[in-house]
Amino acid sequence: MSKSNNVYKDAYNRCLRLLGETRSLPSEPELGTLLGVSRTTVRSILSRMEETGLIAWNKRAKTVLRDPSPDDFFPEEETDTLAEIIERSFMRRLLAGGAEAGMQINELELAREIGVGTTSVREFLIRFSRFGLIEKRRNSHWVLKGFTRAFALELTEIREMFELRSAAAFAALPQDSAVWADLDRLESEHRQLANEIAMRFNAFSELDERFHRLIHRASRNRFIVDFYDVIAMIFHYHYQWNKAQERERNEVAIGEHLAYIEALKSRDLGKVDAACRKHLKSARQTLLTSIPESRQSQKP
Amino acid sequence: MSKSNNVYKDAYNRCLRLLGETRSLPSEPELGTLLGVSRTTVRSILSRMEETGLIAWNKRAKTVLRDPSPDDFFPEEETDTLAEIIERSFMRRLLAGGAEAGMQINELELAREIGVGTTSVREFLIRFSRFGLIEKRRNSHWVLKGFTRAFALELTEIREMFELRSAAAFAALPQDSAVWADLDRLESEHRQLANEIAMRFNAFSELDERFHRLIHRASRNRFIVDFYDVIAMIFHYHYQWNKAQERERNEVAIGEHLAYIEALKSRDLGKVDAACRKHLKSARQTLLTSIPESRQSQKP
DNA sequence: ATAATGTCTTTTATCGTGAAAAAACATTTT
């Protein structure tokens, strides 16, 4: 088995959802851009849909014959990228405790444990290394630096530097820039979420990322924009991991975001700076309290 | 051919240089740490040295029999890492012109052209991607973003942010910190180079990197320290590439460094800030003038 | 003529494999 067809399976599932909405499907290239895959994959999808009697397919005519049933879908776990699988496995081990700083990381062992080739693990580790949690010893193993207090402090230091600058750049953007509409949209999403906070307070994580990415993009600096990947990654796992007072935390954060949005709209740099600082301070606090104190980080 | 023995060859060459200085070699583990390789490699080296009559080897006794001659050495090009070979090839293409922004990068083609496996090229590109010059399209090719004016501006923006902060942190370091001795040593190296600038004005590049890395380290922030890799990489190729007024530029830079060092030693934050800004401004200018204007970078 | 479909080619993603290098273990020497 040399390569899984998860791209096909994932696109197939997404295409099934499309099926419920129309009586016939668009052209192959159109479907391709819609699903974000090549026409080759689109045709594989159509072939199978024809076989399973979901559509009748004759050249341009792709008529929907029946609504998809739950077992037309490929199982969720078969649609994951190998990289995602490896990342999840790796992060589980890392956060499940017993991952002491200084510990060695063994490519071969990881690969065997996850059941994938070493190449994929190697590539993952190289990509992952930019998050600053692991480090390579030349011609030798990787070393785990650990998800320590020091890490969180270094991360947030940069984050604050970057976001303050981005927020200032945002506020200085001309009135006719498209970002103001984006900001309005995010604002109403925040208000909506604030009302429904009881039901779906875990939807905040995703909204949070969209909001901060919008601000960082105003910096028009690829290094700042890219750095948000590090933050997003940490917060992603942080949210999954630390559920203590999640609802309260999110409620507070939504409030801070709304104030922050207000400040941005006022275009008053002083207000922006204050609102941004306030939010980042509490975000840092949240992150810090979630890190087990037990193992103090020592710097040489 | 599945893996070159460049580690062995490089360590062998370095060990030959050691040979000229002593009558007998130290223990295997000692040699290992000295050369930065495992004992396995040390033993391979010793075996060959015995075969070629350089040493007599009997257990602990490793007596030097003769001085190494030039053809005892492995050729320089056989001691390079694959990663280095790929990087050089890649950068040559990138800087040799004809590398328009937006151009596709083809792993297979690169691998064939350089004469290496695709895996190594892939891994190189993943590692290289953190420099912000290339970007991956999911399940597809890489895209060259180009060594443009925009890139240089984004890079220097971060650099200035990071270095100003690091310099301030540096100046605030306690008097008994080891960095002050390092700084003194660097200062005298600068003065020495200033005198000999006529002969070895290209030695500056290496000194420059050591100086700035020392300052960045004072930030005690891995993201700041790691970011210097990006700067170092760009400047490394920049120095190789742009030889115009090299001597004058370096002379100016040495002067600025000395003023910067003076400011640091004064521990006066105002002075540090001013000296740092002044130097970074001219460094940016140097970098910018070396970028061909022809193809203006467009941001969307 | 444009845009779709049908077909063929190239590239990417992933694995298993084997040599180089590291690391672990066993034995000897000081």
Next chain:
DNA sequence: AAAATGTTTTTTCACGATAAAAGACATTAT
């Protein structure tokens, strides 16, 4: 006993091979 040498096992690094996916080219339909 500590530290070296001798020996064996593991891991890393890099390759070629192969299926999935993308992309290019040829043909047909509007």
